[in-house]
Every structure is written in structure tokens, then in C-alpha cells.
Amino acid sequence: MPHFWKPGTARPGSSLDRASEAESSFDAGPSAARSDAGGIAGQRARLPIAKQRQALLYLVEQHPVVVVVGQTGSGKTTQLPQYLLEAGWAAGGRQIAVTQPRRLSAVSVAARVAAEVGCPLGDEVGYTIRFEDLSHSTRTRIRYCTDGMLFRECMRDPLLSRYSVIMVDEAHERGAYTDMLLGLLKKIRKKRPSLRIIISSATIDAQAFADFFNEDLAQPTKALADAAGAPPQKEAAIISLEGRAFPVQIAYAEKPVDDYLVAAIDAAWKVHLNEPQGDILVFLTGRDEIDACMQALADRQVDLPSGSLPLALLPLHAGLSSEEQAAIFEPAPRGTRKCLVATNIAEASVTIDGVKYVIDSGFVKLRIFNPRTGMDALSVLPESQASANQRAGRAGRTAPGKCLRLFPEAAFDALPLTTPPELARSDISTQVLQLKALGIDNLARFAYLPPAPPSEMLVRALEFLASLGALDDWGRLTKPLGERMAELPVDPMLAKVLLESLHFRCSDEILSIAAMTSVSTPFIIPDEGRSRAGAEGELERRKFTAEEGDHLTLLNVYAAFVNSRHGKQSAKWCGQHRLNFKALSRAVNIRAQLLKYLQRFGIDVVSCEGDGARLRKCIAAGFFKNAARVQPDGSYRSVRENAVLHVHPSSVLFSRVPPTKYVVFHEVVETSKRFMRDLTVVEEDWLTELAPHFYVRANR
């Protein structure tokens, strides 16, 4: 039986060996195979963290910035902060902060380290995330937090003065908050030379992070050190740690595939039939593809060759219920092989042990700015080399593994090295507003990690924020509107709606709507698409439908949920009405938080008493940018950019003729068509009345 992979050639840390004679049963014909250790480059000496303890502490002592390259399992996140603690870096009331890009990792890592240190969680070791602060203001020495939380902390304490060391973990993911935090840290460091900054990164970006801080650290001190004949001491240092990764053999398709979904199905099936035991992980881009792939594999199992085990097929994406998520981590039922079909969630957010085979479509769905519509949209794009290596590494967590890439090797070499950072690829209005609130006036000169946001995006964000009234003609934050908008933990358009609810006298309802649009859809979409369960869900949804659109429908859902609340009964009530209990509970939480902000701003909670027009006008006051006009054929055109748009099938306005010609919407999703999500019917006059500058300028 031919194999995808040339067996027995993989070595940890080896260079990329070619094994051109490898055969393949993959459709595209024989594939070129090569081995590497799951994308782990081996150009530096790598040692386990415990053996490098002294070196790490020495580097932190000597260098204001240390970049730590450590694979999964190297212990950087859990061990390094403890070494710093033991070495006295948190003495004298100072704290060590460790940022994480996700809430879940902040909590779970903090819990683990607290157990290792031997203290109750929230005492010497604690965490701070939105809605949850398990830390003590004086006793906590190591604080794990989300990067967004630490960024917010800069608004209250611009020098982050309570921290002696700040470790920015998973910086290679290049989230917007991570990048902005690093830019701020570069500034803070100049005013607080004693502050130590540790950045944890993947191999490929380590030098870029070091260079970023070296730009202004190095020159003067380096010249001095050179003149004195001493080695430069002040530059950012890089250190690599040994991880616990196993080698992963990589195979490629010989030719480009016509359809990566079909190719993924074939590849998964052939792995199952031909390869020894070990779980399979397939990377696709979205829920639809996952469902299609699982269906196709289930169909093939109908005539499973004798002697082959059945496949236990499991989906993995963010929209799963808690029970479905738990199933992912269970070992495969006896006598079956587990096959996970996942989105990018399995690349960084969720790790599953036991995977031995990875099938990588080579594509990813990314939020990216579309100049045609003037807004962000989700689009399917080729992944980066860094992504491909990370995905391959998922096969080598517990044993040597294999990865099949559904594209030719030459195509891999043509992929971008890394995924563009969030700040450089998307609308940056929110970030611009927050940086302005931190007193950063010249945003073109902010220290962005390269690649910086394109200047057109900066201009666009500034213009838009001015049209919302958050910035004045000189680009300064307005008082109090702009300041308050920056403070609210929602995007600027929604922040404007919340603050305008004072004038429209509808803050009670707007708070609920804002909370609901901040969580994922409350309506449960069953896996079986258009099955009976789907039809039932549709019937349930209609009970909440408001003629005026999705925002008022969401308000109906929220109100019904709150009225239904009798302790544990509300979960049952959600089940009966096919609503997502977790999403609604989160909305209750968010509403309470937003309410506190409004109260602090002196905005009373006032109900519109059923006056829907007032509510819709208030929504339009923030979302006027996202306005569209209906066309005779039932499609829409955006008012400002004149781009073709369609009503999303999840909208209550889908297949419905709106009573007026205009709608505003929350966001765009680009799949088979360009869809608007979360729509509200508005009057044409409102747009020019509420946003005269924005629309007058556009129509001329």
C-alpha cells in the first residue's frame, strides 16, 4: 500500500530534507514529502527551561527587553514568572504581569501556577479578565490578565507603575491589543528604565520583536559600549527554549487541487484506510465546510471495508454548545478512530492531544478590510507559512506525526511568511479612538510593530470618528462625547448609540440591544441545516420577530429571557425556544457592565415605552455609516459606497419587503454574497439629519 509519507526520516530540529521518491495515494498523484519538526527551526541552541533558569534571570537583569522563543510545552508561561518571583522581581509591593490573548488561557494558566506556588488562586497568584478579577491589590505578585485588560489599565495608570516586569505572551499572534500594548510599552520604557519587558514569540518573529525595541534602545548605548570596548548590554536579547514537540513529517499535493474540500475528504478517508492508529485533524475554513466534510465522510462509512475501524467524526468550531465542545477532548470510543474537522480554532485557541495526522486545506477565514464596501468582511484566504507550520505541529504533541498539505510544495514557498497583523488588515477606528484617549495625538507616529496600518486606514478611521463626533476638526478627542466613547467597552458606533440614548430617551432598551449585539446570535442553528429541527428553530424565532428588524427582535428575545428567569428554569426555557443560554447569560452580564458606565456618565435609565421609531432613530445615530438602500430586484446598495449588498438569511428582513427603502446594519459577512447582518429599518431623512457631514460630503 503506498503511503503519503516517506517513513522514518524525521528528526527533531532537522533541516528540511527532501524525499522525492515518496509515493502517494492522494488524488493529485505522487507527492513530494519532506520532514521537519512541525515547523520548529533549529538555528539556536534550545534547552529545557529549568536548565536555562540562570541564563533567563541573567538576561532579564541585563536587558530591558527579552524575547523568549518557546514552543508549546516549554513552560515559558508558567515557569518563567515563578523564577522572576523567586529572584525577587515582585519584592517591595511590585507585581509581575503576564498577558494572554484569550480569557480562558489567562484563567487556566493562573490556576495552574497558583497550584504550583501553593497558594489559593487570587492571592499571591491571580488573574484579571473582563467581568472577573481574582486578584488582590496588595498581596498578588503574579497577575495573569488579557492583553486588552492591561491596555485598559494604561488609561488609569499610563506608566503601569505597579509592575516591575510585564510579560507579553503569544505576541506572535499579533492581536490588535497585543500590538498596541507593545507600542505603549516601548513608550513607557523610556520613562521607566527599570521596567522589564519579556515578549514570548514564535521563532519566525523573534528578531522582529527584538528589532522593534532595539530601534531606540540600541543606538546611543551601543555606541557608548563599542567605544568602551564592552559588549552592548542594553539591547533586546533573544533566548530559545526547548519544547516538548515530536517530529512531524510533511507531505504535499503534487499539483494544485481543484477543490480543497473534496481533496480534504479524500485525504482524510485515505489516511483512515491506510495509516496506523492515531487521531485525524482536518483544517477547513468554516462551519459550512465542516458540516459538508463530515457528511461526506459519514456517507463513505456506509460501505466500510472489512477490517477497518469506523470513524468517530467530530466538528470543532466556536459555535458549538458546551456538550459538543466537551466531546472533542474525550478519547475516541473503543474500536473507532477520532476524526476532528476544525476551523482555525484548533490552530491556537484549542489544543487536543492524541492527534497524529493533520490534513491542512491551506486556507483560513480572516476578517479583512474591503475597500469596495469601506468596511471589514470575513474572507477565505490562503494561510501563511507560520499558520501551516503551527497546524502541522498539532500532529506532534504526544507522538511523532504526519501532516498532509493539500497544495504543492512550490505553493507553500509562495505563501506569505506570516499572517498580516490585525491592525494592518482591518478597520482601526476602535483602536484609533482608544489610542487618542491615551493622549497619543499623532497616530501616524505611534510605534506600530511592522507592518504598520496603511495610512489610508488611519485617515479613514480619523474621518469616521470625526463624523461620529468623537474627534473635533483638529483630530482631538471631544469632551465629553469622544472621551466617553473611548471608555465604553464596545465599538465606536455602538458607543455612540448608547450615549445618544440620553437624547432619544430610550437607554433602557438600547442597553439591552447593545448587550445582545455584543454576543453571538442567540438563535441556535442546528447541525442538520434544513432539517425538521431547523424548521422548528425557525418557528421559535418567529415568535420574537419584530417588523422593524433584527435589533428590535433581539430586544424581544432579551426581554423574554429576563422575564423567564426563575433560576435554573431559564436554561430550560432557552432549550424550549431554541435559544443559546450561554449567549443570553453573557448578554445579561454585559448589560450590567454597560449600565454602570451610563450611570457614571449621568445617563438615567429611561424606557421608550414602546416607541420603536425612537429606538430605530437612536440606532441610526450610531450606525449611519452602514446604511443601504433597497433595489428593485430586492438586493441593496450601500448608500455611501454604492456597493451591492444582500440581506443575510439569518435576518428577520430576509424575504420581507421593508416598509421603507432604507436600512442600517451592524456588519457585513462575505461568503457566497456580500451579506448584511443585524438590520434595522430606518427613514431616509434620518440619515441626512443625523449625519449631515457624512452624507452631504458623500453625495456631492
Next chain:
DNA sequence: GAGCACTGC
């Protein structure tokens, strides 16, 4: 008539 990568405040 047809469907929402992933975070985060």
C-alpha cells in the same frame, strides 16, 4: 431562498 474565522474591553 440560504447561513456567521477568532479574540477582546
